[in-house]
Amino acid sequence: MESINSTLLTEFILTGIPYPLRLRTFLFVFFLLIYTLTQLGNLLILITVWVDVQLHAHPMYIFLGVLSIIDMAISTIIVPRFMMSFTAVLTPISFGGCVTQLYFYHFLGSTQCFLYTLMAYDRYLAICRPLHYPVLMNAKLSTLLVAGAWVAGSIHGALQAILTFRLPYCGPNRVEYFFCDIPAVLKLACADTTVNKLVTLVDIGVVVASCFSLILLSYIRIIQAILRIQTADGRRRAFSTCGAHVTVVTVYYVPCAFVYLRPETNSPLGGAAALFPTAITPFVNPIIYTLRNQEVKLALKRMIGGCRT
Template sequence: MRRSKNTSLDTLVTDFILLGLSHPPSLRALLFLVFFIIYILTQLGNLLILLTVWADPKLHSRPMYILLGVLSFLDMWLSSVIVPRIILNFTPASKAIPFSGCVAQLYAFHFLGSTQCFLYTLMAYDRYLAICQPLRYPVLMNGRLCSTLVSGAWVAGSIHGSIQATLTFRLPYCGPNQVDYFFCDIPAVLRLACADTTVNELVTFVDIGVVAASCFTLILLSYANIVHAILKIRTAEGRRRAFSTCGAHLTVVTVYYVPCIFIYLRAGSKSPLDGAVAVFYTVVTPLLNPLIYTLRNQEVKSALKRITAGRGSVHGNK
């Protein structure tokens, strides 16, 4: 471990060692391959959704698909912040990450993760308006308002990431420097601080746990109203299409929020399950998003067929 002298403290950590996910050495090659394939599929799947929404005029003019495109963009970056570092831990390469790199990773993860959290809430609100207020939907959720809401989610996410990174790394870190986790996240890093972390844990609980729980509650309330409205649809086909569209979103939201709330409402926990649970919303969710939205959304599948046939730009409005 490299250290540098400081006038107020004996030594300060200049890098961290990420211990990664616990695994038997015999499975190292297999896990490397699994996470490498997951990363490639995540990037390709989300890039395909992003390009499809951008290329098809029938999709990129509708708020629902604008939000889906933004979600794919976020997933690509979120996966890139976390998964390559996991893959590196299955190789003989150094597990060290510079102090500044740890700060950047923590900020990027919470910036992208919280933006995604707000985006899921906007997607639920969009579906609520489309199903429960169909006649007023074009006025209540137009392209301009959608862009404004998305911009607000990005700004809020950036503020959130800045607050968490600043509070976490304002504390002194004088050793040890081994982070018992697969990336630089708040609970794991705080355990290494050479100072009282009570304020940090409280802020983590409120700013992450409660915000995530609140967003999840708003989403559930939106879907409670949506289900009530769907049950009033007289035709079975109409109910099926509405449930299919909303079911995809609710599935992804559950996979994302439940593990997230489990981790951050227990900021002081040292459970060995935390790492396994965190894999769901850092690795699995970005992979599932394009699969679920493509396989369960007829309009996206139709747009893909048009683009594959080379007719997306000509017949996209038909």
């Protein structure tokens, strides 16, 4: 044990994902632009939801504001470090930094899963039970549900971080990935990782499968209700209110399932898929919600008009 402890790692090197060297500068600038627009877009959504009083009456936009916070945070803990892999020298990440990155990624990622489920349930109540909606989904309840999502996400992230870093890491220290994630880090452990892999598969599988099943069930009921609407304009408006959420859920869940619910997760294709929940989804969420959501567009116009006045 003493010989193992004497060689425990104090830092890791994130190698990033394979790319042609001639594209190094382009990729650095591209992801810098993606990161900047992600922060600005989500900040704009957050300010709009915060400032516009008319949106406060709709719990859906409370969820949307929280989603913007999560998108900004996930992008911040992943993308700047990822951009460093496009520089000439690979800068190490400390052991504590790796633990922190893994914890916050799974904390925020699982919270986002729960939040998407709450947003689907909110749309189900608004469309399928419109008369009871103000009672069943009020501001107090939506706040409690969001708080519950944060707590559950924190527990999930802590469980994954503790299980991963309770193992000894004594070399090598090159993580063949663009951030400290469970499958890539476990490959460097100097101990048996069978239990960790099983718990990770079951834990993440349960979270993803249960959230996705609840979302799917909600939208089955929503579609059934929409098809019963007599007018074409009514059906169009109902589908429009749900279209943005369906789009972002698809963009988020499909890559996550591809990354974590396969036997071999640390591959170039898996790394490319992991870019969606970490960099692409946070970037496209504000675009989707502003282009597909009429109330958000009107709120933006009111806010811009007020600023001009």
